[in-house]
Amino acid sequence: MGWGWKPDVNKRRGGSSWVEGWRGVVKMICGCSGLREVGGFASFPEYDDFLKTLKSSDLFFSVExxxxxxxxxxxxxxxxxxxxxxxxxxxxxxxxxxxxxWCKV
Incomplete structure (x- = not known):
């Protein structure tokens, strides 16, 4: 690994990625993290489209x-x-x- 190490996807299982980190520790990065950049929306239609995507997604379910x-x-x-x-x-x-x-709770 050394100083020039860059995170790379080593294995794919379903929508999740397995990434080797510092000192060889392996962690899972879920597909939900790369769905959309954290932050706001440029317009109401962008918000509406993304909300529709979430509601119809198999990756997510609604909670209170x-x-x-x-x-x-x-x-x-x-x-x-x-x-x-x-x-x-x-x-x-x-x-x-x-x-x-759009952000993690």
Whole structure:
């Protein structure tokens, strides 16, 4: 490995990747992490399209929102749990100038 080491995908199992890290420790990177970049949306149609994708996805299922992103509510928000790794993700609708949010809970 040494100083020039770069993370590479070593094995593929389903949608998950196995990556060799520092000192040879192997960790799993789930397919949900690469679905979309964490952050906001450029437009309402982009938000709507991604929400439709999540709702029809076999990778995710809907779970109850336990605490709103803003803490006060008012914005449409959904949480989705990954079937592969169990991570929970939130999607929050845009409300300009706030661009919405897609991130892990």
């Amino acid at each position: 929102v336990e605490k709103n992103y803003s803490g006060v509510g008012g914005l449409e928000e959904f949480w989705f749990k990954c079937r592969e790794c169990g991570d929970i993700w939130r999607i929050v609708e845009p409300d300009p100038p706030f661009g919405g949010m």
